[in-house]
Amino acid sequence: MNTNFSRFRLRSVAAVVASALAATAAWAVEPFTVRDIRVEGLQRVEPGTIFASLPLRVGDTYSDERGSAAIRALFDLGLFKDVRIDVNGNVLVVIVEERPTIADVDFVGTKEFDKAALQKALREVGLADGRPYDKALADRAEQELKRQYVSRSLYNAQVVTTVTPIERNRVNLTFTVTEGDSARIREVRVVGNKAFSESTLLSLFDQDSGGFMSWYTKSNQYSRSKLNADLETLRSYYITRGYLEFRIDSTQVAISPDRQDLSVTVNITEGEKFVVAGVKLDGNYLGRDEEFKSLVTIKPGEPYNGEQVTETTKAFTDYFGTFGYAFARVQARPEIDRVNNRVTLTLQAEPSRRVYVRRVAVGGNAKTRDEVIRREFRQFEASWYDGDKIKLSRDRVDRLGFFTEVNVETQEIPGSPDQVDLVINVAEKPTGSLQLGAGYSSAEKVALTFGISQENVFGSGNFLGVQVNTSKYNRTLSLTTTDPYFTKDGISRTISVYHTTTRPYSTTLDGDYKLVNQGASIRFGVPFSEVDTVFFGVGLERYAFDPNSSTSFSGLFTPASYLNYFQCSKDATGWFVTECNQKSVWGVPLTIGWGRDNRDSALVPTTGRLQRANLELGVGGDMKYVKTNYQYQQFFPINKQYTFAINADVGYAKALGGKVYPIFKNFYAGGLGSIRGFEQNSLGPRDVPLFGQTEGAALGGTKKAIFNAELSTPFPGAGNDRTLRLYGFFDVGNVFGSRAAGLTDEQYKAQKKLRASVGLGVSWISPLGPLRLAYAIPIKSQKEVLDPNTGFVLIPKDRIQRLQFQIGTSF
Numbered sequence: 001m002n003t004n005f006s007r008f009r010l011r012s013v014a015a016v017v018a019s020a021l022a023a024t025a026a027w028a029v030e031p032f033t034v035r036d037i038r039v040e041g042l043q044r045v046e047p048g049t050i051f052a053s054l055p056l057r058v059g060d061t062y063s064d065e066r067g068s069a070a071i072r073a074l075f076d077l078g079l080f081k082d083v084r085i086d087v088n089g090n091v092l093v094v095i096v097e098e099r100p101t102i103a104d105v106d107f108v109g110t111k112e113f114d115k116a117a118l119q120k121a122l123r124e125v126g127l128a129d130g131r132p133y134d135k136a137l138a139d140r141a142e143q144e145l146k147r148q149y150v151s152r153s154l155y156n157a158q159v160v161t162t163v164t165p166i167e168r169n170r171v172n173l174t175f176t177v178t179e180g181d182s183a184r185i186r187e188v189r190v191v192g193n194k195a196f197s198e199s200t201l202l203s204l205f206d207q208d209s210g211g212f213m214s215w216y217t218k219s220n221q222y223s224r225s226k227l228n229a230d231l232e233t234l235r236s237y238y239i240t241r242g243y244l245e246f247r248i249d250s251t252q253v254a255i256s257p258d259r260q261d262l263s264v265t266v267n268i269t270e271g272e273k274f275v276v277a278g279v280k281l282d283g284n285y286l287g288r289d290e291e292f293k294s295l296v297t298i299k300p301g302e303p304y305n306g307e308q309v310t311e312t313t314k315a316f317t318d319y320f321g322t323f324g325y326a327f328a329r330v331q332a333r334p335e336i337d338r339v340n341n342r343v344t345l346t347l348q349a350e351p352s353r354r355v356y357v358r359r360v361a362v363g364g365n366a367k368t369r370d371e372v373i374r375r376e377f378r379q380f381e382a383s384w385y386d387g388d389k390i391k392l393s394r395d396r397v398d399r400l401g402f403f404t405e406v407n408v409e410t411q412e413i414p415g416s417p418d419q420v421d422l423v424i425n426v427a428e429k430p431t432g433s434l435q436l437g438a439g440y441s442s443a444e445k446v447a448l449t450f451g452i453s454q455e456n457v458f459g460s461g462n463f464l465g466v467q468v469n470t471s472k473y474n475r476t477l478s479l480t481t482t483d484p485y486f487t488k489d490g491i492s493r494t495i496s497v498y499h500t501t502t503r504p505y506s507t508t509l510d511g512d513y514k515l516v517n518q519g520a521s522i523r524f525g526v527p528f529s530e531v532d533t534v535f536f537g538v539g540l541e542r543y544a545f546d547p548n549s550s551t552s553f554s555g556l557f558t559p560a561s562y563l564n565y566f567q568c569s570k571d572a573t574g575w576f577v578t579e580c581n582q583k584s585v586w587g588v589p590l591t592i593g594w595g596r597d598n599r600d601s602a603l604v605p606t607t608g609r610l611q612r613a614n615l616e617l618g619v620g621g622d623m624k625y626v627k628t629n630y631q632y633q634q635f636f637p638i639n640k641q642y643t644f645a646i647n648a649d650v651g652y653a654k655a656l657g658g659k660v661y662p663i664f665k666n667f668y669a670g671g672l673g674s675i676r677g678f679e680q681n682s683l684g685p686r687d688v689p690l691f692g693q694t695e696g697a698a699l700g701g702t703k704k705a706i707f708n709a710e711l712s713t714p715f716p717g718a719g720n721d722r723t724l725r726l727y728g729f730f731d732v733g734n735v736f737g738s739r740a741a742g743l744t745d746e747q748y749k750a751q752k753k754l755r756a757s758v759g760l761g762v763s764w765i766s767p768l769g770p771l772r773l774a775y776a777i778p779i780k781s782q783k784e785v786l787d788p789n790t791g792f793v794l795i796p797k798d799r800i801q802r803l804q805f806q807i808g809t810s811f
Contacts, residue, residue, distance in 0.1 A: 031063045035090035043098050043169055045079050050094060053077055062092065070094075079132050099132040103170040109177040112152055118175075121148055133163070133171050145175060153221040155259040156180030185209050185220045186261040190234075192249070192268040195241075204237055204640065205230040207264070222262050227251070231266065233640075238270065242303025244334065244343060245271035274304045277342040283349035286323065292316060292349075304343055316349060321387020324354040326410055326420055356384045358419040364426040365459075372461035373397055373424065375485055378530075385420060392530060397424065402456045404429045461485065475501040484525075492525035494537075502664070513562065515664050516544040523591065535593040543664060544584040559687035559697040565663050585662065588620030599635060604723070604765065606643045609634045616665075623662050627653035629704075643712040649674070649733075651704035666700025667735045670755075672804050674706050675731040677757035677776025679799035684735035685751050686796060701737030715762065723765040729774070732756040746785075750795045756780035759802075773805040 036058060039050050053073050056066055067085050074083045074096065082097035105128065107118055122128065127141045142159045149157035162174040187209055190201045202208065207230055210220030231248055238246035249267040256262070278300050285292050295315040297308045313330045320328035328351045335344040360381050362370050376396040378389040390408055398406040405427040413419045453465035463482040469475060478498040486493035497520045519541030525533050545566045562568075567581040592615045599608035610633040618625040629651040636644045655661035671680030687697040712727040734755050739748045759776035784797035 029062070029064065029067070029087050031061055032087075032090055034058055034060050034062050034092055037092045037094065039094045039096065041096040041098070044101060045096075045098060049077070049079070050074065050096070054094070056092065062087075078134060098169060099134065100165065100169050100171040102127070102129055102131055102133050102173055103166060104172045105129060106172070106174045107177065108174060109179065112154060112179055113148065118145065118148070121145070127173075133173070138163070138173065141175070145177065149177075149179065151223065153182040153184070153223070153262075154179055155183045155255060181260060182221055183255065183260055183262050185222050185264060186256075187263040189263070189265045190268060191265060193270065195243070195270055195273070196237075201234060201237070204233050222253070222264070227253075227264065234266070234268070236306065239304070239306035240308075242273040242275065242305070243271050244274045244304045244306075244336070245269075247271070272338070272341050274336070274341050274343045276300050276302060276304055277337070277344045280344065280346045281349070282346050284351055285349055286320075286325075286351060292319065295319060296347075298345060309345065312347065316347065318387045318391070320349070320351050321385065321390070323351075324356060324384035324386070325351040326355050326385045326387070327352040353417055354384070355418050355420050357381055357422055358413060358416070359421045361421060361423045362426070363423060365428060367428055367459045368402055368426070368456060368461070369459045372400070372402075372456075372459065373426065375490070376400065377424070379422065390422065394424070396530075397426070400456075400461065402429065402461075403427055486524070490527050492533075494523045494525070496521050496523075513545070513547050513559075516546070518542050518544075521589075521591075531598070532594065532596055535591065535595075537591040537593075539589050539591070540586070541589065542584055542586040543662070545580060545582075547580065559699060561663050561687060561699050565660055582622070585622035587618045587623035587662075589623075590617045590619055591615065592617075599633075604725070604763075605635045605645075606637045607635050618656070618662075622659075623665075624657040624659040625653060625655050625661050625665065627651070627665060629667075641714050645710045645712065647706075647708040647710075649704065649706040653702040661702060663699060666702060666737065667704035668698070668700045669704060669706060669733060669735045670698075670799075671801070672772060672774060674708075675733055675755055675757060676729065676759060676761075676774045676804060677731070677778045677800065677802060678755060678781070679801045680804075682799040683755055685737040699737065701735035703736040704733070705736075706731070706733035712763075725763045727761050727763060728759070729761060729776075730756070730758050731776070732780075744794075747795055750782050750785075753782065754780060755782075755798065771805065773803075775803050777802065 034056060037051070037054070037056065039047050042050070053076075055069050055073055056062065060066070070085060071083050074080060074094070079099055080096045081099045082095075084095045086093040086095060105119060105122065107115055110118060119128070121144055122141050125137070125140050125144050127137050138161050142161055145159045146157055149155075156178075157180055158178040160176045162176065164172040164174070166172060185207060188202055188205065188207065190198050193201060206219060207222065207226050208219050231251065235246065235248065247269050249269055252265040252267070254263045254265075276298055279296055279298050281289055281292060295312065297311050297315075298305070299308070309332050313332055316330040317328055320330075328349065330350075331348045333346045333348055335346065337343065357379060358381065360374070360377060360379065362373050365373060377393040378396070379386055379393050394406055394408050397403070403426040405425075407425045409423045409425065411421045411423060413421060453463070453467075455463050457464050461484055463480070463484075465480045467476060467478045467480075476498065477500075478496060480494065480496045482492060482494040484490075484492045498518070500517045502515045502517065519539055521537055521539030521541075523535055523537030525535045527533050545562065547563065547566075547568060563580075566583065566585075569579060569581070594613045595611065597608075597610045599605040599610055610631070612629075612631045614629045616625075616627040629649070631647070631649045633645065633647045638644055651667045653661065653665065653667070666684075668681035668684070669675055670678040670683040675683060681700070682698045684701040685699045687699060708729060708731050710727050710729045712725050715724045715726045732754055734753070736752055755778065757776040757778045757780075759774055761772060761774035763773075764771045778798070778800055781798040781800065782795065784793060785795035786792065787794045
């Protein structure tokens with residue numbers, strides 16, 4: 001500390017001693033009646049604060065004891081460093097010296113925390129701008145700062161406080177921090193294990209001694225809260241495998257003398273392994289014993305499983321709640337036979353009293369209107385309490401996506417034992433977003449994006465969004481708005497207006513032809529159940545075709561399938577396009593869709609399934625067709641670390657009414673999201689190669705069949721971090737279509753063959769979004785075949801792209 005602070009501290013000590021002597025002098029005064037009280041030395045403190053705290057009033061009798069009590073009361077305010085009482089006749093003169101006021105709190109050398117976080121931590125111990133300076137408080141602040149650094153494993157952090165007096169009895173506080181290096185976990189041990197190996201148990205922990213990815217996961221940085229979570233995971237591991245009497249005896253954390261390394265030792269007692277002998281029901285089950293028995297997941301003859309016991313008691317409590325018994329109590333009482341290592345569980349139930357909900361209140365919604373939350377509630381006022389409906393209501397409010405927290409509290413009503421109030425408390429989050437940026441993918445190259453959206457416009461629950469995309473192959477401008485409660489019955493309405501320019505995936509020789517699509521659509525979502533919604537929509541769209549007429553090679557490299565669909569004619573040479581009789585087409589597509597998603601996470605799913613089905617029907621204009629698609633995903637959790645997943649995606653389309661199927665509505669395959677290892681959307685039917693070029697344009701197909709399988713594992717060195725994963729995969733499938741004009745049988749058969757690949761990939765939930773990188777090896781692909789007579793390409797080879805990445809790709 002500097003010399004200014006040293007002098008300041010000496011003055012403070014002297015002032016305290018002087019005040020004590022003054023108090024001693026005051027004790028020599030003979031009692032008298034106080035005629036007046038004056039206060040001297042005030043600068044910022046209001047006189048009223050003094051008079052309100054003094055235990056003396058005008059007219060009271062002054063004595064030594066009351067004078068001493070007055071000095072203590074003023075010191076207890078924490079506003080003064082010196083307090084004296086002088087007696088002038090019958091007048092009391094209170095002389096005070098105010099403590100300095102903190103003008104500013106600053107930090108030097110802090111890298112681990114930002115200034116705002118540290119200021120918040122000090123504010124919680126009472127140290128902040130504008131408050132009186134107290135040396136004891138500054139010492140507490142130092143300790144709080146060190147505690148904050150210890151929570152980040154920075155045990156060597158040093159904090160020095162500098163107090164600088166400034167004018168008007170104020171001080172500046174500066175905390176100079178030397179953070180040092182964080183302490184690392186050198187070793188984690190589990191002692192006392194017999195049934196399972198130490199390596200098996202340590203693999204359950206999120207904290208470890210580190211690996212080459214510890215710079216990212218920070219798994220080797222000690223945290224008490226993380227250790228407690230690991231201990232609970234360890235406890236659960238044993239209890240779910242029959243070790244009913246498992247216990248953690250102690251946890252020892254030892255730090256090295258240089259405070260750089262930590263060792264953690266967990267001492268356990270496994271106990272014996274118990275098998276469930278039987279399950280009995282005891283108590284009042286409302287005459288529905290068989291119904292409750294069907295909820296029991298505990299299996300006699302198998303090892304005791306604590307999770308099954310918890311699931312069963314919770315299921316019982318919830319089932320009581322469906323009949324209005326909000327305060328039912330269910331306990332599992334074990335009867336242990338240690339001779340035979342068997343346990344009999346008795347489920348004791350007491351339903352208590354039946355209640356109904358008097359009122360449902362909403363709290364915490366500063367922006368969102370009450371009706372937006374209430375319309376998701378399935379538990380109604382003046383109805384019997386129903387636990388299932390309350391849980392469903394909470395989940396529906398949470399799925400709105402407007403809140404970071406959603407909690408439902410049950411409040412008893414004094415004097416009304418058969419009534420309760422429900423209070424749903426929410427914590428709102430920002431629901432608007434503005435996106436400006438650029439992205440890069442191996443297929444699309446550089447793409448600029450702009451988007452602005454608001455999921456909860458003016459608190460109404462409606463969605464409004466604008467999207468702009470400038471990628472090489474797909475340029476988009478769209479406006480979308482959704483009213484989730486267009487009707488009181490919960491039917492949603494979505495209106496979209498869009499303008500897109502699409503350049504089919506092709507090589508340079510295939511030309512610069514393009515399609516311009518303009519349209520609008522309206523779609524309604526009808527909830528057929530609490531988990532199923534069916535969508536109905538209608539649109540109006542127009543497609544305009546440009547065969548690259550701006551160049552001297554007009555249409556020379558444009559696929560014949562596009563030229564035929566738009567009825568383009570060529571000049572006398574038969575090579576160049578002169579005009580297209582059908583420069584644009586329009587249509588009226590009707591859509592019907594259905595979706596169900598019960599995955600545990602949209603970004604990093606480990607269990608559950610996703611299903612989507614869609615039907616598009618062209619009923620008007622130049623396009624008459626039907627296009628269907630169905631996708632199925634299933635995730636199987638092998639254990640905490642490994643997840644196996646499958647994905648199937650099939651589609652079928654055909655023309656109706658004697659029309660030609662619009663080629664630009666074909667299915668495509670290849671690349672991330674379908675069959676990795678092949679260039680994006682390059683599989684399936686191709687245009688006839690021209691002039692011996694090695695590749696024809698990818699046209700897509702009217703049939704699609706794709707299957708994927710993935711095994712997701714922890715990234716080496718990243719522990720159990722689920723934001724960074726390694727996965728192995730197997731992909732197979734293709735898209736299929738009718739034979740293009742000019743194709744030989746051999747060429748057509750080659751296009752119909754399945755393609756397959758295997759490989760490894762990395763998935764990372766990056767700040768820019770989900771990023772997936774894959775390295776694939778095609779195991780079933782088409783090789784190039786040359787015409788033996790001309791040397792021209794008879795069957796082009798597949799476009800192989802072993803390394804692929806993209807941000808935002810699913811599966």
